[in-house]
Each structure stands twice: as structure tokens, then as C-alpha cells.
Amino acid sequence: MHTVEKLNKIKRIRSDLTGTLHHEPTLAELAEACQSPMTDVRALLDWDVEPISNQTPLGEGLADISELIMDDDLPQPDEYATQALRRSDITFYLDALPTRERTILEARFGLLMRMSARCSLLTQHNDERSPDDEQATNRAE
CATH class of the missing domain: 1.10.10 (Arc Repressor Mutant, subunit A)
Structure with missing residues (x-):
């Protein structure tokens, strides 16, 4: 059976x-x-x-079951708020710095996505240098 x-x-x-x-x-x-x-x-x-719906009301109907299910892929509200405030503070203080110092800190700590694009361009440029350029640099040193 x-x-x-x-x-x-x-x-x-x-x-x-x-x-x-x-x-x-x-x-x-x-x-x-x-x-x-x-x-x-x-x-x-x-x-x-028996399966239940995510829209099944809880208590006096002010909330539903879907509010109890955590999504582990996303930060929780308090974590998200902390990250947003931290990002805002870093941006505020970086903007107060001279351009050169800001660029150095961004590159050193990988603070902004635009820096990763700059670094990849710099790396690509260094890779494309000819052996003659490197010999000239070594002689100058």
C-alpha cells in the first residue's frame, strides 16, 4: 500500500x-x-x-506570516541602516579631503566602485607598456 x-x-x-x-x-x-x-x-x-498562505493574518490582522520569514540574502533593516549611515559618513569625509588624498584613500581601501574602474584602467595601462618604456624607467632610476 x-x-x-x-x-x-x-x-x-x-x-x-x-x-x-x-x-x-x-x-x-x-x-x-x-x-x-x-x-x-x-x-x-x-x-x-496543510499549506498556509503567506498572507495568513497574525493576531488581530495587523501583520501576516510573510513578515516572519527572514531573507538571509538581504541585510536586515538594522544592518542596512548601519551600512547606509556608514557609507554616508565615509562619503561626507572623503568629499572634505583634497582630490589627491581622497583618491589615495579610495584606492588604498577600495571604498568606491568607481575606484575599481580606475584601478583596472591603470593596471591595463601598465600591462600595455612596452619593454622599451620599462628599460627607460630602469635607467632613470
Whole structure:
């Protein structure tokens, strides 16, 4: 007998017992009526969980279940606020510096995405230098 058939049998017997006993049957009563071990009946009933909607209201209906589910891929609101404030503070203080010093700090600590573009251009330029340029630089030193 397949699991679904066993589960349907248990549900049918549970419904019959509820009508006969006038209360929800206990696990022991259900197992006895099904002529199955309690562990098997419990395992099958654990599989029979009704899905619920994310929009199921909680409490007095002011919130829903989806608000309880955390998204681990995104920062939590307090983390996001902290990151945004930190980014704002860094930008404020960098803007107060002279251009040369700001550029040095941005390059040293990788603070802004635009710096990674500048650095890649610089690296690309250095890679494209000819051996003659390098020899001239070495002689000058």
C-alpha cells in the first residue's frame, strides 16, 4: 500500500472515530483502529500538513506570516541602516579631503566602485607598456 493510500485510510478512520467518539481521537485510539504502530501513524500524520498562505493574518490582522520569514540574502533593516549611515559618513569625509588624498584613500581601501574602474584602467595601462618604456624607467632610476 502506498503512503498516500495509508494516509487517506488514516484520515478516513479519524473522521469515523470523531463521529463515533464525539471528540478528536487520540493517537493511541487512531493507531488501534488502523491496526498500525503509533510511530507509523504519527509519521504519516506529520506528512499531512496543510499549506498556509503567506498572507495568513497574525493576531488581530495587523501583520501576516510573510513578515516572519527572514531573507538571509538581504541585510536586515538594522544592518542596512548601519551600512547606509556608514557609507554616508565615509562619503561626507572623503568629499572634505583634497582630490589627491581622497583618491589615495579610495584606492588604498577600495571604498568606491568607481575606484575599481580606475584601478583596472591603470593596471591595463601598465600591462600595455612596452619593454622599451620599462628599460627607460630602469635607467632613470
